[in-house]
Amino acid sequence: MKKSAHKLNTRVLFFSITVAIAVGAICPSPFSLVTPVSAQSVITAIPPRLVLQGKPGETITAQLKVRNDSEEAQNYTVAVEDFIVYDKQGTPIPVANSVGNRWSLASWVLAPDMIPVDTKTTQVVNIKIKVPLTALPGGHYAMLTYMPNADVKPGQMKKTAAIIGQRVGTLIYFTVSGPVTEKLNILKFSVPQFSEQGPVNFSGALESLSDVHITPKGDITISDPLNSKVATVPVEVGSIFPETEREFVSSWNQKWGWGKYRADLNLAYGTTGAVATATIFFWLFPIRLVIYSLVAIISVLTVIVLLNKRSKRHQEQLEAEVTELKKELEEIEGK
Numbered sequence: 001m002k003k004s005a006h007k008l009n010t011r012v013l014f015f016s017i018t019v020a021i022a023v024g025a026i027c028p029s030p031f032s033l034v035t036p037v038s039a040q041s042v043i044t045a046i047p048p049r050l051v052l053q054g055k056p057g058e059t060i061t062a063q064l065k066v067r068n069d070s071e072e073a074q075n076y077t078v079a080v081e082d083f084i085v086y087d088k089q090g091t092p093i094p095v096a097n098s099v100g101n102r103w104s105l106a107s108w109v110l111a112p113d114m115i116p117v118d119t120k121t122t123q124v125v126n127i128k129i130k131v132p133l134t135a136l137p138g139g140h141y142a143m144l145t146y147m148p149n150a151d152v153k154p155g156q157m158k159k160t161a162a163i164i165g166q167r168v169g170t171l172i173y174f175t176v177s178g179p180v181t182e183k184l185n186i187l188k189f190s191v192p193q194f195s196e197q198g199p200v201n202f203s204g205a206l207e208s209l210s211d212v213h214i215t216p217k218g219d220i221t222i223s224d225p226l227n228s229k230v231a232t233v234p235v236e237v238g239s240i241f242p243e244t245e246r247e248f249v250s251s252w253n254q255k256w257g258w259g260k261y262r263a264d265l266n267l268a269y270g271t272t273g274a275v276a277t278a279t280i281f282f283w284l285f286p287i288r289l290v291i292y293s294l295v296a297i298i299s300v301l302t303v304i305v306l307l308n309k310r311s312k313r314h315q316e317q318l319e320a321e322v323t324e325l326k327k328e329l330e331e332i333e334g335k
Contacts, residue, residue: 042068042069042070043066043067043068043069043070043074043076043146043148043166043168044066044067044069044168045064045065045066045145045146045168045169045170046064046065046066046067046122046170047064047065047170048170048171049170049171049172049173050062050064050170050171050172050173051173051175052129052172052173052174052175053174053175053176053177054129054131054174054175054176054177055131055176055177055178056131056132056133056134056135056176056177056178057131057132057133058131059128059129059130059131060128060129060131060174061126061127061128061129062126062127062128062129063124063125063126063127064124064125064127064144064170065122065123065124065125066115066117066122066123066125066146066168067117067121067122067123068117068118068119068120068121068122068123068148069120070119070148071119072119073116073117073118073119074116074117074119074148074149075114075115075116075117075148075149076114076115076116076117076146076147076148077113077114077146077147077148078111078112078113078114078115078125078144078145078146079144079145079147080106080109080111080142080143080144080145081094081095081106081142081143081145082094082095082101082103082104082105082106082141082142082143083095083141083142083143083171084103085241085244088205088245088246088247089246089247090238090239090240090241090244090246092141092143092171094143094145102136102138102242103138103139103140103141103241103242104140104141104142105129105140105141105142105172105174106142108129108130108131108132108135108140108142108174109127109128109129109142109144109172110127110128110129110130111125111126111127111128111144112125112126115146125144127144129172129174131174131176135176136176136178136211137176137177137178137179137180137211138175138176138178138180138181138210138211138212138242139173139174139175139176139210139211139212139213139241139242140174140175140176141171141172141173141174141213141241142171142172142174143169143170143171143172144169144170144172145167145168145169146167146168146169147166147167148166173213173239175212180210180211180212181209181210181211182210182211182212182214182269182270182271182272182274183208183209183210183274184206184207184208184209184210184214184216184240184267184269184270184274184276185206185207185208185209185276186204186205186206186265186267186276186277186278187204187205187206187207187245188203188204188205189202189203189204189263189265189278189280190202190203190204190280191203191263191280191282192282193282193283194282194283194285195257195282195283195284196284196285196286196287196288196289197255197256197257197284197286198252198253198254198255198256198257198284199251199252199253199254199255200251200252200254200282200284201249201250201251202220202233202249202250202251202252202263202265203247203248203249203250204235204247204248204249204265204278205245205246205247205248206237206240206245206246206247206248206267206276207240207244207245208240208241208242208243208244208245208246209242209243210240210242210270211242212242213239213240213241213242214239214240214269214270215237215238215239215240215269216235216237216240216267216268216269216276217235217237217267217268217269218235218265218266218267218268218275219232219233219234219235219266220232220233220235220250220252220263220264220265220266221263221264221266222252222261222262222263222264223261223262223263223264224257224259224261225258225259225260225261227262230254230261231252231254233250233251233252234250235248235250235265235267236248236250237267254284256284256286257283257284257285257286258284258285259283259284259285260281260282260283261281261282261283261284262279262280262281263279263280263281263282264277264278264279265277265278265279265280
């Protein structure tokens, strides 16, 4: 998705309005779209993510919902846009025009341009997705967003400026049926090579070369210096879009360790049960604690030895004095 967007020189629309793409199912499904809200207007898109599937030539219908929790009725402008993913956290960025690329979906979606929603009410939004006969198998993606005050007149702009900038929406993941490629590469799997104490933090980067979004699931198995399994750390990645990368972090909350450990990363993905693996080694050893303990032990032993030597010398002096006194007594008695 990212590479195709670059090749076609698509222009990314950086909203002057406030659009927050949140990770509301970021673990494990990270691309829900939400926005900061104000006291005047509270909008909720339901669901934050919609997953659909269809065949070329089919028309798929679906229902979305949007809730108005503000104190007054609102008219919401409805927009459908393609999006691309640029960063390694999986943040969707809407594009200004139809990207017309391999992963585009927006042009297939039919939705109302504007909907009224009463105060404290949830409104149903019916959409249709017309799949072209020439649609390529695999993933196609778009976001459907809502913005309040669709009917604001120019003279009211200053009065309502606080709520014009809010947008919320649903990300639509649509898969066209057919043969697809599902491939995941582990670009990086790393950990500090030496730690005195935990937690031990693992990090990694994954690359999808698939025709459809994939959601790897798995864990890190940790073995001790005796090759015995001591822990299993879950790995939460979230969805990875085609031709994009995604980073992850996981922590082993172990306080102390005593040697060289092994970490095996195992991630299952796709519909065929494929597994991506990687292995690294690291040391967990409290070297300063050991050094301090040795210094303390040596110091105590030194004191004990010195005290023993001093006591021995004192004992020898006493014995010498006693011997001298005995000799003096013997001399006196002999006279």
